[in-house]
Amino acid sequence: MKLGVYSAILHDRTLEEALTIVANLGLKGYELNTGGFLPPVHVPVDAILKNPEIATDYLEKFETAGLEIAGLNCNGNPLHPNPEIGEKHAEDIRKSIRLAPLLGQTRVVTMSGLPGTEPGTKHPAWHVNTWSSGTLDSLDYQWEVATQFWEEIEELAAENGVKVALELHPQNLVFNPPTAKRLVERINAKHIGVELDASHLFWQQMDSIKAVRWLGDLTFHSAAKDVRINPGNAAICGVLDDRFRRLTPEENRTNIGGNEYVNEWPQDSAWDFVAVGIGHDAAYWAEFMKALYEVDKNMWVNIEHEDTSMGAIAGLEYAAKTLFEAAKIANIDV
Numbered sequence: 001m002k003l004g005v006y007s008a009i010l011h012d013r014t015l016e017e018a019l020t021i022v023a024n025l026g027l028k029g030y031e032l033n034t035g036g037f038l039p040p041v042h043v044p045v046d047a048i049l050k051n052p053e054i055a056t057d058y059l060e061k062f063e064t065a066g067l068e069i070a071g072l073n074c075n076g077n078p079l080h081p082n083p084e085i086g087e088k089h090a091e092d093i094r095k096s097i098r099l100a101p102l103l104g105q106t107r108v109v110t111m112s113g114l115p116g117t118e119p120g121t122k123h124p125a126w127h128v129n130t131w132s133s134g135t136l137d138s139l140d141y142q143w144e145v146a147t148q149f150w151e152e153i154e155e156l157a158a159e160n161g162v163k164v165a166l167e168l169h170p171q172n173l174v175f176n177p178p179t180a181k182r183l184v185e186r187i188n189a190k191h192i193g194v195e196l197d198a199s200h201l202f203w204q205q206m207d208s209i210k211a212v213r214w215l216g217d218l219t220f221h222s223a224a225k226d227v228r229i230n231p232g233n234a235a236i237c238g239v240l241d242d243r244f245r246r247l248t249p250e251e252n253r254t255n256i257g258g259n260e261y262v263n264e265w266p267q268d269s270a271w272d273f274v275a276v277g278i279g280h281d282a283a284y285w286a287e288f289m290k291a292l293y294e295v296d297k298n299m300w301v302n303i304e305h306e307d308t309s310m311g312a313i314a315g316l317e318y319a320a321k322t323l324f325e326a327a328k329i330a331n332i333d334v
Helices: 015-024 045-050 052-065 083-103 133-159 177-187 198-203 208-218 231-237 282-295 312-330
Strands: 002-006 029-033 068-073 107-110 163-167 192-197 219-224 226-229 255-257 271-274 300-303
Touching: 002 068, 002 312, 015 029, 015 052, 015 312, 029 300, 045 052, 045 083, 052 068, 052 083, 068 083, 068 300, 083 107, 083 133, 083 255, 107 219, 133 163, 133 177, 133 192, 163 219, 177 192, 177 208, 192 198, 192 208, 198 208, 198 219, 198 226, 208 219, 208 282, 219 282, 282 312, 300 312
Parallel strands: 002 029, 002 300, 029 068, 068 107, 107 163, 163 192, 192 219, 219 300
Antiparallel strands: 226 271
């Protein structure tokens, strides 16, 4: 098993600086963002696709740092009904799949995407509780859209020797183990599976260890990100908390495609992303790593840091320490 870092938290550094930070943590790899919600800050995607020869010089940066590339990541919404977003994110997935073999990679991480409710709508719609027949009618349409797109991606992934790992992320058609299996079975996929990011399962009250074992060899890749439930706030708001604040153009906000931006997290939140080890201790992560190891002894487990109470370096250090302790408990070489 190999431990690495997902690049987004280090996008304010140069690639060389980021690789030095990761190497100094004793980790082995760096998962590169290649598009989607975030730009490909640390990899010249278009340049390498246009001129594959430059991949050699690019890969030397990782060799010099004593690291490997730990997968490519282009999380976004390729099914967004706004073509300015959906078509752009879809093309980023295609580019990432074509880029992967040029960089010696076999894993591309992304999201299933989420369409609108019917043709001609402007915004995606996540049906969290399909108690009405009309909601199921809409869901049938969404699955038709997804099937057409992911059949195309399955074929492209097969051509390039790549496995596409879908993050089980809310506000996506595929957001839990059953929906992942549903997509795979609908298109008889051999190259589409799951990136097991435990954090989104935690706040939805799923058991990430059981999820890995239930999915089995559909688990292609993993992210280490933790969640803390805040019981007092969750007791009143529940985990489907909608008290986010829209940021103004004058504020520091992150664009995620078209004219869409990340909102401000609720101040008295029902739950928060935290550094690995704060929401769940090393003993828990040891069992999680054991489950992953049973599926693939060479699986990457990459730290994704989104704890706003900690700086980037402090958060990565805390997470790495937790995972090394977990690996020791689990008796797994990392």
